[in-house]
Amino acid sequence: MEQLRDSRFGGQGMADRDAGDGARRLMAFLRDQYGRRCLTGQQIGVASTPELDLIRETTGHYPAIGGFDxxxxxxxxxxxxxxxxxxxxxxxxxxxxxxxxxxxxxxxxxxxxxxxxxxxxxxxxxxxxxxxxxxxxxxxxxxxxxxxxxxxxxxxxxxxxxxxxxxxxxxxxxxxxxxxxxxxxxxxxxxxxxxxxxxxxxxxxxxxxxxxxxxxxxxxxxxxxxxxxxxDIIGEDIYPPARSHESQAGRYRLARSFSAEDKIVAMTENGALPDLDAMAAEGALWAWICTWYGEYVYERGGEDGRIAYSGKHTEAERLRAFYAHPLALSRDQLPDLASYPLAGELRAAEGGRA
The missing domain is CATH 3.20.20.80 (Glycosidases)
Known part of the structure; x- marks a missing residue:
């Protein structure tokens, strides 16, 4: 799997040169994870927003990233x-x-x-x-x-x-x-x-x-x-056929080609989940995925119209396996991003341990 440079040492800056502390700390975290692990993500709906809780009920985890509009x-x-x-x-x-x-x-x-x-x-x-x-x-x-x-x-x-x-x-x-x-x-x-x-x-x-x-x-x-x-980051929205779980390595490499810099590349919308093992094997470990809402996650059934995970695009077992995969990061695995170390802080800490 392709490994990117540790961007906290000599990495590129942010598009907004006056980016605030919170944005810089989140960006440092994303750079450190890029090429190593993939953050889970889920978009919520508009009129109804059951997706995040349903992912938790189905997998035991909340996604790391919540998508809003x-x-x-x-x-x-x-x-x-x-x-x-x-x-x-x-x-x-x-x-x-x-x-x-x-x-x-x-x-x-x-x-x-x-x-x-x-x-x-x-x-x-x-x-x-x-x-x-x-x-x-x-x-x-x-x-x-x-x-x-x-x-x-x-x-x-x-x-x-x-x-x-x-x-x-x-x-x-x-x-x-x-x-x-x-x-x-x-x-x-x-x-x-x-x-x-x-x-x-x-x-x-x-x-x-x-x-x-x-x-x-x-x-x-x-x-x-x-x-x-x-x-700062390049995103691709990809909707393969239902239950088609390729890594989308071709789209990943295409997105990487848009910039001569080592821009982070994410799957900013998706239907069916890509396979994490294939992503790693094919050098296409997207920074995050963010599954779209509605039919990509749930369906209503029964006389009372209760919501249940649909499995139409990604089977429930595959969803659970994705969230349990060692390369996936869910919300409970995130650090305190408000205090995530920046490059100077990390060097100072390492100097103190020397």
């Missing part, structure tokens, strides 16, 4: 009655010892088609459900489109600030799967999407002073890569 904080959703709860859930998850990752299914700022069922306002993050033109909005900083982009970013900054105030570092994964084109932020091509990424990076770190973020880029094509200076 700012979708219902998007202004074009809140003005139609949506109300987000993931910020508070994420704070509770961190306080219970878990790691937090956030994506953002960003409802287009304007121009929602709103024709149910496939183009309803609630699907406004999809290209098919909006006529919003990102390239046009970015081309004119005096336009309503550009102003609304900033408004939306600023609204999410409010939530990220709450997390920062609570001491929560965030694996921040905006503008995901852009190269696929099915989300509006990818519909205008790579140049516009990269410009939006850079705008968001500057505005969140600069104007809003958010330094609790580890920037996870998930564009899934080299042409969409914004550059090493604004990316």
């Amino acid at each position: 700012f979708m219902d904080y998007s202004p074009s959703r809140t003005e139609r009655g949506s109300s987000g709860k993931d910020t508070e859930l994420a704070i509770d998850w961190w306080r219970s010892g878990g790691i937090v990752t956030f994506c953002w299914h960003w409802n287009a700022p304007q121009d929602l088609i709103d024709e149910p069922p496939d183009k309803s306002w609630s699907s406004g993050f999809y290209t098919k459900a909006t006529t919003f033109d990102l390239a046009r909005a970015l081309a004119d900083e005096d336009s309503d489109g550009y102003r609304l982009l900033l408004r939306d970013i600023d609204e999410i900054a409010v939530q990220l600030a709450k997390l920062q105030e609570a001491g929560v570092p965030v694996l921040w994964r905006p503008l995901h799967e852009a190269s696929g084109g099915w989300f509006w932020w990818g519909a205008s091509g790579p140049e516009a999407c990269i410009a939006l990424w850079n705008l968001m990076f500057r505005r969140l770190t600069g104007l809003h002073g958010l330094h609790n973020l580890i920037w996870v880029w998930n564009g899934q094509h080299a042409d969409w890569y914004p550059g090493d200076e604004t990316v």
Whole structure:
């Protein structure tokens, strides 16, 4: 299995040069584990959020990483009655010892088609459900489109600030799967999407002073890569056929090729779990996996509609084996990340023992 350098000695810095203590400690931990062990992860649902507890009931462990979404904080959703709860859930998850990752299914700022069922306002993050033109909005900083982009970013900054105030570092994964084109932020091509990424990076770190973020880029094509200076981690979202458990080594190596640096590579979404033994044997030990929610985890059955683990994509025995594997890290195996040693602290400690 490929072993990466110990990044606490001579490793690369973070995209945000003013990254806070919490983000730097979490990043140090991730670097130290990368190439050695894989963190378990699970995305929660939107209307119903049984996934984390169901994983615990099925395996005896909570995942190390909990996945959350700012979708219902998007202004074009809140003005139609949506109300987000993931910020508070994420704070509770961190306080219970878990790691937090956030994506953002960003409802287009304007121009929602709103024709149910496939183009309803609630699907406004999809290209098919909006006529919003990102390239046009970015081309004119005096336009309503550009102003609304900033408004939306600023609204999410409010939530990220709450997390920062609570001491929560965030694996921040905006503008995901852009190269696929099915989300509006990818519909205008790579140049516009990269410009939006850079705008968001500057505005969140600069104007809003958010330094609790580890920037996870998930564009899934080299042409969409914004550059090493604004990316900490590269993510791939992979949905193989049900009960197909390959290591996805080809996708791993492809993601590694997007940067000349030793960027951490994670499977930021997955359906069926990859096989850990195959991952290790094929040199593709992803930093973490984060299984998607709903049918990838549970099903409802019986007259009372009770929730049970489904096994549709990953069999229950295979799930238990994954969480029990010596290469897997679950929440109960995480250190105190708020005090995880940085390079200088480690050297000082080793000097004291000499």
